[in-house]
Amino acid sequence: MPADEPDERRRGFLRCMAWAGTGALFTASGGLTNSIRLDGALAATLPRQSFTFLQLSDSHIGFNKAPNADARATLREAVAKVKALSVKPDFIIHTGDVSQLSKDEEFDDADQIIREAGLPVFFVPGEHDMLDPDGGKAFRTRFGKATHGSGWYSFDHRGVHFIGLVNVADLKPGGMGNLGAEQLRWLKVDLAHRSSSTPIVVFAHIPLWTVYREWGWGTDDGGEALRLLARFGSVTVLNGHIHQIVQKVEGHIAFHTARSTAFPQPAPGTASSPGPMKVPPEKLRELLGITSASFVRGAERIALIDSTLSA
Amino acid sequence: MVRLFQFALVPALSLAATAFLLSPIPVDAHAAPAAAAPIVRIENFTFAQPVMTVKRGTTVTWVNGDDIPHTVTAKNLAFKSKVLDTGDRFSFTFAKAGQFDYFCSLHPHMAGKIVVKA
Numbered sequence: 168m169p170a171d172e173p174d175e176r177r178r179g180f181l182r183c184m185a186w187a188g189t190g191a192l193f194t195a196s197g198g199l200t201n202s203i204r205l206d207g208a209l210a211a212t213l214p215r216q217s218f219t220f221l222q223l224s225d226s227h228i229g230f231n232k233a234p235n236a237d238a239r240a241t242l243r244e245a246v247a248k249v250k251a252l253s254v255k256p257d258f259i260i261h262t263g264d265v266s267q268l269s270k271d272e273e274f275d276d277a278d279q280i281i282r283e284a285g286l287p288v289f290f291v292p293g294e295h296d297m298l299d300p301d302g303g304k305a306f307r308t309r310f311g312k313a314t315h316g317s318g319w320y321s322f323d324h325r326g327v328h329f330i331g332l333v334n335v336a337d338l339k340p341g342g343m344g345n346l347g348a349e350q351l352r353w354l355k356v357d358l359a360h361r362s363s364s365t366p367i368v369v370f371a372h373i374p375l376w377t378v379y380r381e382w383g384w385g386t387d388d389g390g391e392a393l394r395l396l397a398r399f400g401s402v403t404v405l406n407g408h409i410h411q412i413v414q415k416v417e418g419h420i421a422f423h424t425a426r427s428t429a430f431p432q433p434a435p436g437t438a439s440s441p442g443p444m445k446v447p448p449e450k451l452r453e454l455l456g457i458t459s460a461s462f463v464r465g466a467e468r469i470a471l472i473d474s475t476l477s478a
Numbered sequence: 479m480v481r482l483f484q485f486a487l488v489p490a491l492s493l494a495a496t497a498f499l500l501s502p503i504p505v506d507a508h509a510a511p512a513a514a515a516p517i518v519r520i521e522n523f524t525f526a527q528p529v530m531t532v533k534r535g536t537t538v539t540w541v542n543g544d545d546i547p548h549t550v551t552a553k554n555l556a557f558k559s560k561v562l563d564t565g566d567r568f569s570f571t572f573a574k575a576g577q578f579d580y581f582c583s584l585h586p587h588m589a590g591k592i593v594v595k596a
């Protein structure tokens with residue numbers, strides 16, 4: 168586990184900004200410029216406290232249909248990319264759908280492939296990881312020891328507070344993702360005594376905000392979690408589930424979804440269903456990928472860089 | 479990209495539909511001797527016959543034609559399938575009259591209803 172570290176209150180005077188690292192977003196938000204210049208100067212004085220972490224998502228080990236006959240192979244390629252990074256990430260977060268059908272051999276293979284990276288890994292389950300007869304116990308036994316309820320938890324790493332949430336358990340008819348009252352109560356307590364200047368990273372499988380209701384791409388009670396996070400100056404929400412990059416910034420909260428390592432899904436409403444996009448083999452790796460997140464002490468922002476398996 | 483997807487999907491679906499028409503549908507031994515056992519197809523993340531009315535004693539079979547697993551779960555938990563991978567089937571015999579709302583517990587926006595008449 169990453170070491171605990173107390174908050175550094177001296178950072179409170181900084182205007183906290185979360186941003187998702189694309190040129191488009193950066194230039195679209197004119198108000199960010201000054202703060203980035205300031206942050207850049209501060210970062211230069213405190214480089215030793217910067218760190219990066221990595222997001223993997225939706226590896227669907229066991230998936231073997233078009234457009235990807237071997238999801239194990241593409242996860243291996245993703246892990247090879249992680250190993251080849253010039254700056255070694257401190258750890259990996261996996262935002263769920265590790266497996267296709269929650270089978271033991273799927274979990275075992277995923278575990279073995281991801282451990283090849285040689286980094287600590289923090290998991291949250293996707294709905295595909297909840298399919299064992301005990302509704303997620305097989306996943307938690309491997310990847311969610313010492314977690315609460317259906318698998319939620321938090322930890323601190325170099326002054327950043329990380330929160331892994333589960334929004335794929337006990338889903339309600341007609342609904343979307345769901346956190347539930349017990350988890351929200353836990354989140355309230357978890358955040359209660361933290362300084363508003365603590366940078367927060369929340370990760371969960373299904374997007375916490377509504378991307379596309381018609382396909383269930385959202386979390387019914389996600390708004391309640393976001394209200395609890397509203398007072399924090401820098402919040403980054405990392406999700407998976409939709410197998411494509413969607414991002415937005417709302418106030419101090421930056422939202423970002425990662426690519427899958429297994430297969431792409433269509434943009435909201437552009438196909439008859441959210442099922443796998445049957446892209447030709449030579450296109451597949453352009454649509455699969457990993458997300459690298461860089462935290463710079465003093466900058467109070469997390470830069471997200473998505474790269475594809477073809478790059 | 480979108481065009482590509484739709485192109486590929488159409489033949490895949492018609493293939494699935496053809497396979498289905500050609501193959502007899504196995505039903506449970508205790509199924510009612512109905513002339514045609516009703517089928518609810520799961521395709522494109524929907525129950526293709528979202529509302530179905532049957533007589534009491536009828537066995538309804540769901541078949542997953544998607545590349546993604548689904549479940550068939552009654553809202554009142556009167557029945558709940560195991561996870562259905564591509565091509566998997568689930569059957570349930572409705573012994574009592576009434577209305578049975580169900581959904582996919584993985585993709586809960588997918589909903590359907592069986593109305594059982596006495």
